[in-house]
Amino acid sequence: MHSIIRAFAALSLLCCVAFGAKAQSGNYDVFVPISKYISQGNADALSAWFSDNLDITVLSKGGNSSKVQAKQILHSFFSLHTPRAFEITYTAGRANMKYALGNLNAGGETYLVTIFVYCSENKNQIQQFKIERVQ
Numbered sequence: 001m002h003s004i005i006r007a008f009a010a011l012s013l014l015c016c017v018a019f020g021a022k023a024q025s026g027n028y029d030v031f032v033p034i035s036k037y038i039s040q041g042n043a044d045a046l047s048a049w050f051s052d053n054l055d056i057t058v059l060s061k062g063g064n065s066s067k068v069q070a071k072q073i074l075h076s077f078f079s080l081h082t083p084r085a086f087e088i089t090y091t092a093g094r095a096n097m098k099y100a101l102g103n104l105n106a107g108g109e110t111y112l113v114t115i116f117v118y119c120s121e122n123k124n125q126i127q128q129f130k131i132e133r134v135q
Contacts, residue, residue, distance in 0.1 A: 030098055030117050030124045031098070031100050031115070031117075034046065034115065035086055035087075038083065038086045038102070041083040042078075043071050043075040046074060047068075049125060050067045050070050050125065050126050051067070051126060051127050052067055054125075054129060055127065055129070056069075056128075056129045056130070057130045057131070058074070059133060074129075078106075081106040081107035083106040085105045086102055086103070086104045086105070086113070087102055089101050089102055089103055093119075095119075096118060096119050096120060097117070097119065098116070098117045099114075099115070101114055103134075104131065111134060112130075112133075112134050113129075115129055
């Protein structure tokens with residue numbers, strides 16, 4: 001599964017380079033506050049960035065969830081796997097969509113976190129959030 005994610009990340013990078021997209025546009029990096037809340041294990045603050053409905057997968061379980069359900073899923077994960085550190089390792093994006101991969105050290109294990117954020121002029125919302133155990 002990890003090799004599929006790496007292949008997807010490589011393909012995303014190639015697509016972004018081919019279409020002239022930049023990793024971050026403008027001065028605002030949407031992943032700074034999101035990263036902070038992940039590293040703190042703060043599901044409440046992180047959920048403020050969720051769209052009303054989003055695709056959330058944690059340890060191979062999940063799917064389309066409401067904002068409230070997604071917050072509960074992350075709250076459960078963070079209570080069992082206390083975050084120690086989180087670092088964004090890769091970002092890409094286009095005009096209205098940003099993508100990031102990061103490594104989460106939590107509960108003595110390492111997890112790969114994938115985040116898709118829809119960006120508009122007045123709002124940034126997480127559309128997809130995934131946490132996978134690194135094998």
